[in-house]
Amino acid sequence: MADPFVQVVDVNKVIQKQKLVDNINLNIDAGSIVGLCGGNGAGKSTVLRMIAGIMQPTSGEISVNRIQWKKDRKQFSQQIGYMPDDFQFSHGLTAAEILSFWAALRRVPQTRVDEVLGIVGLEDKRNEQVHTFSKGMRQRILFAQAMLGKPPLLIMDEPTNGLDPYWMNEFVRLLQKIKSEGHTVLFSTHQLDIAEEVADYVVFLNNGRNYGEGTVEYFREQYGAFPLHTAFQQSLGITSAAGELNE
Numbered sequence: 001m002a003d004p005f006v007q008v009v010d011v012n013k014v015i016q017k018q019k020l021v022d023n024i025n026l027n028i029d030a031g032s033i034v035g036l037c038g039g040n041g042a043g044k045s046t047v048l049r050m051i052a053g054i055m056q057p058t059s060g061e062i063s064v065n066r067i068q069w070k071k072d073r074k075q076f077s078q079q080i081g082y083m084p085d086d087f088q089f090s091h092g093l094t095a096a097e098i099l100s101f102w103a104a105l106r107r108v109p110q111t112r113v114d115e116v117l118g119i120v121g122l123e124d125k126r127n128e129q130v131h132t133f134s135k136g137m138r139q140r141i142l143f144a145q146a147m148l149g150k151p152p153l154l155i156m157d158e159p160t161n162g163l164d165p166y167w168m169n170e171f172v173r174l175l176q177k178i179k180s181e182g183h184t185v186l187f188s189t190h191q192l193d194i195a196e197e198v199a200d201y202v203v204f205l206n207n208g209r210n211y212g213e214g215t216v217e218y219f220r221e222q223y224g225a226f227p228l229h230t231a232f233q234q235s236l237g238i239t240s241a242a243g244e245l246n247e
């Protein structure tokens with residue numbers, strides 16, 4: 001059997017004596033879509049940043065395509081496109097200028113800029129300043145930059161925040177297309193319905209700990225309607241609606 005594309009082994013993150021991530025283990029198969037689900041402060045961004053190589057674990061090992069960040073940073077980074085949950089865009093720069101700058105940094109051909117603008121439906125906004133964009137449009141620019149280098153692994157932090165219903169559907173369609181082209185996707189969300197719609201596999205995170213994981217198919221067979229809501233609540237030992245994730 002092939003090695004998992006992403007391997008996270010006994011990973012911990014401690015900052016100022018606070019354990020933000022508590023012994024996380026995760027295997028992600030190549031070509032799958034994995035949803036990291038949890039409420040505010042669950043530790044999702046911290047886990048994603050460590051897998052993306054932006055933050056280093058206090059202990060434990062992470063490899064992507066069998067490459068470890070500490071052994072070969074350049075090759076490790078080439079495996080990954082990362083979409084942060086937020087970003088302060090410089091005033092005055094247009095969508096095309098920003099993507100062009102990122103493309104140059106990553107040595108991606110400039111022709112790719114218009115391709116990714118087209119993928120996220122912002123080709124007609126290419127010469128407009130990004131700081132004037134709505135939240136959803138800025139999200140689509142961040143999505144576009146993550147796809148610039150056609151990375152084998154796409155890591156996205158709360159990618160659907162701010163998207164309208166049309167772009168929510170488009171997001172699902174895009175991820176399915178990305179998957180069909182052989183890419184692996186890891187995204188975080190507090191919207192369990194999105195995870196149910198698009199993910200093959202979900203991991204429930206709470207207080208930096210893994211509270212349960214499995215295929216969406218497995219949870220459907222177990223719980224029928226609203227499988228991830230039910231599974232998440234049961235994993236946390238919650239019986240009332242008050243424990244639902246805020247959406």
Ligand SMILES: Nc1ncnc2c1ncn2[C@@H]1O[C@H](COP(=O)(O)OP(=O)(O)OP(=O)(O)O)[C@@H](O)[C@H]1O
Nearest residue numbers: 015020038039040041042043044045046047085190
């Ligand atoms: N640099 C930091 N220093 C100290 N504490 C931090 C730092 N970064 C995150 N935290 C804390 O770690 C915990 C997990 O934060 P994280 O951003 O990973 O959660 P999250 O699941 O992504 O939350 P959200 O959905 O609200 O974005 C929170 O309690 C947060 O306050």
